[in-house]
Amino acid sequence: AWGMMRLLEESKYHNLPRIKTVQNPYNLLNRLFEVGSAEVSKYENVGLLAYSPLAFGVLTGKFLTGEAHPNARINLFPQYTRYNSDQCLQATRLYQEIAKKHGLTLTELALGFVLQQPFLTSAIIGATTMEQLKENIDTIDVFLSKEILTEIAGVQAIIPDPAP
Numbered sequence: 001a002w003g004m005m006r007l008l009e010e011s012k013y014h015n016l017p018r019i020k021t022v023q024n025p026y027n028l029l030n031r032l033f034e035v036g037s038a039e040v041s042k043y044e045n046v047g048l049l050a051y052s053p054l055a056f057g058v059l060t061g062k063f064l065t066g067e068a069h070p071n072a073r074i075n076l077f078p079q080y081t082r083y084n085s086d087q088c089l090q091a092t093r094l095y096q097e098i099a100k101k102h103g104l105t106l107t108e109l110a111l112g113f114v115l116q117q118p119f120l121t122s123a124i125i126g127a128t129t130m131e132q133l134k135e136n137i138d139t140i141d142v143f144l145s146k147e148i149l150t151e152i153a154g155v156q157a158i159i160p161d162p163a164p
Contacts, residue, residue: 001037001039004019005040020046021046022037022046022047022048023048023049025082026050027054027059028113029055029058029091030161032164033119038119042118047121048121050114051124052124052126053110053114054107054125054136055083055088055110055163056077056082057074058074058092060107060110061096063092073126082164087159087163090159094159095152101151107136107139109142111136112143112144113149116149
């Protein structure tokens with residue numbers, strides 16, 4: 001948040017172009033953008049380009065099955081451990097339950113949540129197959145009700161930001 005504000009002030013002071021977007025991780029498991037940066041984003045009209053909206057594939061639910069996924073990003077880049085914690089797994093299970101209860105896939109819930117944020121400009125998806133790409137693109141039509149958003153907030157309250 002401080003960096004965005006400094007850049008906005010410097011661009012004003014030096015008559016330079018204003019920042020239009022920032023690229024930060026943002027998903028159900030990592031909502032740290034909401035702490036300070038979302039407010040700057042909203043009031044200064046600086047949109048978020050959310051990367052990793054499916055948390056390296058964790059929020060597709062494929063790691064809840066117990067199957068090995070050797071070509072998954074989380075396994076191809078083991079140095080990135082942000083989404084490997086027990087808390088991430090626990091939160092993902094709870095989000096999966098919410099999705100099933102409301103007739104959604106976990107992917108639809110996760111991307112639908114990101115896409116509904118008022119500070120979002122775009123979500124950067126990383127599909128491996130055409131099937132994944134189609135599901136990701138089709139989430140543009142997913143609308144999460146107030147009830148679903150309240151249930152998501154409930155998970156956030158008991159497991160706040162498991163992947164900072």
